[in-house]
Amino acid sequence: MAVFVALGAFLMTLFGGWTAQRVTDRRHLVLGLAGGLMLGVVGLDLLPEALHAAGEEFLGVPRALLLFVGGFLVAHLVERLLAVRQAAHGGDPHDPAGPGHTHGHGPGTDGRVPQVGLTAASAMVGHSLMDGVALGAAFQVGGGMGTAVALAVIAHDFADGFNTYTITSLYGNDRRRAVAMLVADALAPVLGAASTLLFTLPEELLGGYLGFFGGVLLYLAAAEILPEAHHDHPARSTLLCTVLGVGFIWLVVGVAG
Template identity: 55%
Template sequence: MALVLAVVAFLMTLTGGLVAMRVRDRRHLVLGLAGGLILGVVAFDLVPESLEQSPGGPLGVPGPMVGFALGFLLLHVTEQAAAIHQAHEGEYAPHEHPHGHGHGHAGAGRAGILAACALVAHSFIDGLSIGLGFQAGTGTGVFVALAVIAHDFADGFNTFTAASLNRADRRPALVLLFADALAPIAGAAAGSVVAVPDGVLGPYLGFFAGVLLYLAAAEILPEAHSRHPRALTLGATGLGVLAVLLIVGLAE
């Protein structure tokens, strides 16, 4: 049963990615929506779920929130050390280096791949949650699966959008979209046979929430607002947050 529902999640993820492919002429709105969806998933799904899994932690701070801060800081430090993050300087104002070389978009492209990989990992955890839910009982497993399926459309949408950020070649985005769609199936299979302690799963979910929030705030949303009217893009971002809030609320 867990694997059957994971296949439904697979189809929902692919549907989200296909929708993202069709709206490239409205890229700024797509990116604004994707940023809102990621923010919504972090705020209304990942963080609350991680706190439920592991509410305790060192010095009175919940373990998942320690993981959240570590995920955010680790990606920030990694980007700075590897000179990935370009701060989008050329998009906010003209900028020339002394020898006439401007900033390219390779850094943002690589950051988009990182974002997509984080979403694949998130989808694996979703599938793992389905498997573990069925270990607890059929009713619990079905409820968890419905919650996963409800937001896998957003996962597929975000994965393709992030992986195609500043890339003319769609092949990496398609590969990661397919990986994101398969991840719940792999996670459900693993969760059906392997028990993961709540003390580990909670901080892990918090860690990926920090990674995703950093990528949304530092890469996807700045790109969305770089050369386009702010009002429509802000509206798309707000719509993304509201959509996840409604999905999570209905799933509860």
């Protein structure tokens, strides 16, 4: 049953990615919505679940929050290290624009590092895999629990697909790579649900992972996605899309709860 439900998550993820592709002429609205969805997922879904699953304290601080901060710092360090590495190479010396020029493969990607986008998208794939694991585990507990988790997973996998395609493209990766990461993200919950037929993931390990991943997502939303959304179009409509993104996740979490 869990694997069958995960196929719904597969379709919703692809639909989210397709939506992100079709609105390229309103890129600032796409990024504003993506940032809101990511903030909502982190604050209203990932962190509460992480604190519940791995709420033990270490030196007075819940382990999930320590890993959350660690995820934020790791995302920041990875981006800075990759940016410094690219700057040290000076770009393409044969480029007519000069040695320091960088090429983007999408709008607004000048100076961005494609590897950061691929790393972030890979983290999204890992999160979707854990969604599938959580879905399978919930159905092992009971049908009611499985239905509630299925609703949450299927609904917010639209946001996962939307964000996976947007993040990959934002950092200068071409459409082929963005679609490849989107397909990987769509397949991940199916594989995760199927894996629960073979093993059970310890609750504390799952909570720690969710906390760490929440920190990574928060960094990407606050330091990259939202500033990029408002860079060329500091419009009220962009802010409204961000608020709507958060509100959508709040609605999903409320209905599933």
